[in-house]
Amino acid sequence: MNLVLIGISGSGKGTQAKMLAGKFQMMHISTGELFRKEYEKKSREGLEAYNYWSKGQWVPDEVTFALLKIYLDRTSNGFILDGFPRTKIQCEILDRYVQEKGQIIDKAIYLKVSEEQALKRLILRGETDKNTTGKKRDDEEEQIIRARFKSFFDSVDPILTYYRESKKLLEINGERAVDEIHGEILTNLKFYKK
Numbered sequence: 271m272n273l274v275l276i277g278i279s280g281s282g283k284g285t286q287a288k289m290l291a292g293k294f295q296m297m298h299i300s301t302g303e304l305f306r307k308e309y310e311k312k313s314r315e316g317l318e319a320y321n322y323w324s325k326g327q328w329v330p331d332e333v334t335f336a337l338l339k340i341y342l343d344r345t346s347n348g349f350i351l352d353g354f355p356r357t358k359i360q361c362e363i364l365d366r367y368v369q370e371k372g373q374i375i376d377k378a379i380y381l382k383v384s385e386e387q388a389l390k391r392l393i394l395r396g397e398t399d400k401n402t403t404g405k406k407r408d409d410e411e412e413q414i415i416r417a418r419f420k421s422f423f424d425s426v427d428p429i430l431t432y433y434r435e436s437k438k439l440l441e442i443n444g445e446r447a448v449d450e451i452h453g454e455i456l457t458n459l460k461f462y463k464k
Contacts, residue, residue, distance in 0.1 A: 279422070
C-alpha cells in the first residue's frame, strides 16, 4: 500500500504518518526531514533545497523528486509520503514512478486543519523544542510559518482535485484527538490492507 498525506504545516501529518507506518510496516518518508537531513550534511541537494524552504517556499519539483527517489527506491513494503506531492506536476511525477514499478497510490489523505489551529500547534512545538533541545528549527518562526501556509493554500486545490477525480482522496477533520483521527483513517483503509 502506498499513501500520500496532505495538510498544512501543523496539521498532524508527521504524527499520523508515523502511526500508519508502524502499523503497516511501511516506510515513512517526510520531505521536510529529508531536506533538513541533507542540509545538515551540506549536500548539494540539501543546500539547494534550503534556499527555498528556509523562506517558506516550496522546493522545485525536480530538486524534490531527485532526492525523494533515492528513498522511494529503497521501499519494499509500500510507503507513506508526508509533504509530497505539493503540486499537480509532482502528483503526475509520482504516479509515473509508481506505475513504472507496477504499483499505484492507494489513497491521498487530506488532514483539514485551520490556519489558527495549525499556528498554535507550531508555536507550541517551537517552544517545546527550545525548552527540550535549547533551539528551534529554522522554519519555526511565525513569519516563515505564515509564508508556508500561503504556499500551501496557493497550491493545494489542484492536488486535491487531482486525487478527488481519481477517487483516491480521503478528507479527514484534523482538529480532533490524535487517536480519533487515526481511527477514522484506519476505518477508511481497511479495504486496502488486510
